[in-house]
Amino acid sequence: MVRVKEAVSKLAEYKPARSIVEVSREYGIKEKDLIKLAGNENRFGCSENVIKAINDSKTYFSYYPDVNVTKLREKLSEKLNVPGKNLIFGNGSFELLTLIGETYIEKDDEVIYNDPSFGWYLNVTLKNEGTVVRVPVTEEKAVDTEGILKRINEKTKVIWLCNPNNPTGTVIAPVVLTDFIERVPEHVLIVLDEAYIDFIDGDYIDTIELAQRHSNVIILRTFSKSYGLASFRVGYGIASEDIIRNLLKVKLPINLSFTAQVAALAALEDEEFTEFVISQNRKELGRYYSEFEALGLKYIPSNGNFILVRTGLDGEYVETEFAKEGIIIRKGEEFGLDKWLRISVGRPEENSRVIELLKKILEEIRKNDRKNA
Numbered sequence: 305m306v307r308v309k310e311a312v313s314k315l316a317e318y319k320p321a322r323s324i325v326e327v328s329r330e331y332g333i334k335e336k337d338l339i340k341l342a343g344n345e346n347r348f349g350c351s352e353n354v355i356k357a358i359n360d361s362k363t364y365f366s367y368y369p370d371v372n373v374t375k376l377r378e379k380l381s382e383k384l385n386v387p388g389k390n391l392i393f394g395n396g397s398f399e400l401l402t403l404i405g406e407t408y409i410e411k412d413d414e415v416i417y418n419d420p421s422f423g424w425y426l427n428v429t430l431k432n433e434g435t436v437v438r439v440p441v442t443e444e445k446a447v448d449t450e451g452i453l454k455r456i457n458e459k460t461k462v463i464w465l466c467n468p469n470n471p472t473g474t475v476i477a478p479v480v481l482t483d484f485i486e487r488v489p490e491h492v493l494i495v496l497d498e499a500y501i502d503f504i505d506g507d508y509i510d511t512i513e514l515a516q517r518h519s520n521v522i523i524l525r526t527f528s529k530s531y532g533l534a535s536f537r538v539g540y541g542i543a544s545e546d547i548i549r550n551l552l553k554v555k556l557p558i559n560l561s562f563t564a565q566v567a568a569l570a571a572l573e574d575e576e577f578t579e580f581v582i583s584q585n586r587k588e589l590g591r592y593y594s595e596f597e598a599l600g601l602k603y604i605p606s607n608g609n610f611i612l613v614r615t616g617l618d619g620e621y622v623e624t625e626f627a628k629e630g631i632i633i634r635k636g637e638e639f640g641l642d643k644w645l646r647i648s649v650g651r652p653e654e655n656s657r658v659i660e661l662l663k664k665i666l667e668e669i670r671k672n673d674r675k676n677a
């Protein structure tokens with residue numbers, strides 16, 4: 305048997321949300337009848353502009369894509385007011401996170417992980433032989449920025465900072481974030497993962513301006529959430545030229561497919577669609593809050609397109625009951641949040657089904673409890 309690299313041998317396989325195909329086969333439900341609310345995808349689809357643009361660009365399908373991502377780079381550079389040389393594109397932010405790990409993390413580097421957060425940070429750290437330093441979230445499930453600052457030392461290389469945080473949905477307050485970035489020493493790379501930035505409910509700061517002032521900050525954003533392009537795989541990073549140059553040395557030469565570039569460009573030209581998604585998300589979150597309150601369930605107000613709620617029930621049980629009814633959600637146990645659920649916000653009628661099903665499950669459990677009392 306060929307001996308695998310030591311770091312890889314210690315690695316657990318990354319566990320993504322269950323796919324529609326997987327659940328369809330396991331429960332014998334047709335794929336089209338399943339509602340997936342487990343991966344924080346966009347249930348409103350994507351802009352019609354995207355579909356038209358893909359259709360109109362068929363003649364180029366047999367060519368390699370533009371390696372410089374020129375048109376998307378220009379458009380984004382204009383929208384964000386950032387020079388094109390400060391942008392890097394990836395096959396989703398997944399790829400950019402991987403690149404950051406390969407470029408910056410090496411044996412014995414300490415890497416700070418706000419726990420719980422996006423799971424891929426752990427794999428990237430361990431694969432590159434970094435040492436994970438976990439800083440638990442506070443009682444209110446918020447990122448403990450002071451706790452993170454206390455764990456920084458000369459060995460610290462990277463801080464994965466997910467803001468808003470997945471899976472808790474909390475966001476670091478603007479003044480706290482600014483102060484935090486000022487206080488992190490320059491030898492530490494702050495990876496500010498803003499996958500859910502568009503869903504923030506309230507004020508936020510111009511983090512791009514912060515990244516321009518601090519050469520140890522890289523911002524990551526994605527087209528997978530508010531733009532609804534998860535299947536195309538487009539993420540981007542904003543950072544100093546030095547960081548971008550280093551990442552480019554490691555990046556696959558052609559990492560962004562032609563259709564992905566076309567789709568993202570077309571999506572940027574239809575901000576109305578994104579605004580619609582954001583407003584629907586906010587409205588539906590509001591509905592979840594009042595329903596959870598009526599049911600006496602604890603939840604965390606969300607700045608993402610998902611909601612974390614404490615049912616007090618075994619997550620595996622609830623997840624299975626939902627899957628049987630054709631709804632895929634995610635149990636909190638996967639993030640170390642026992643008896644919590646993370647539910648991606650769906651379309652209004654889908655959220656109604658979630659609420660109804662949750663009520664039914666809770667009623668049955670409560671009825672049985674009364675019987676056994």
Ligand SMILES: Cc1ncc(COP(=O)(O)O)c(C=O)c1O
Pocket residue numbers: 343344395396397398399422466470497499525526527528534537538539
């Ligand atoms: C915090 C966070 N970062 C990155 C990603 C990956 O996004 P992408 O689709 O751009 O790879 C996700 C996906 O759910 C996420 O939640």
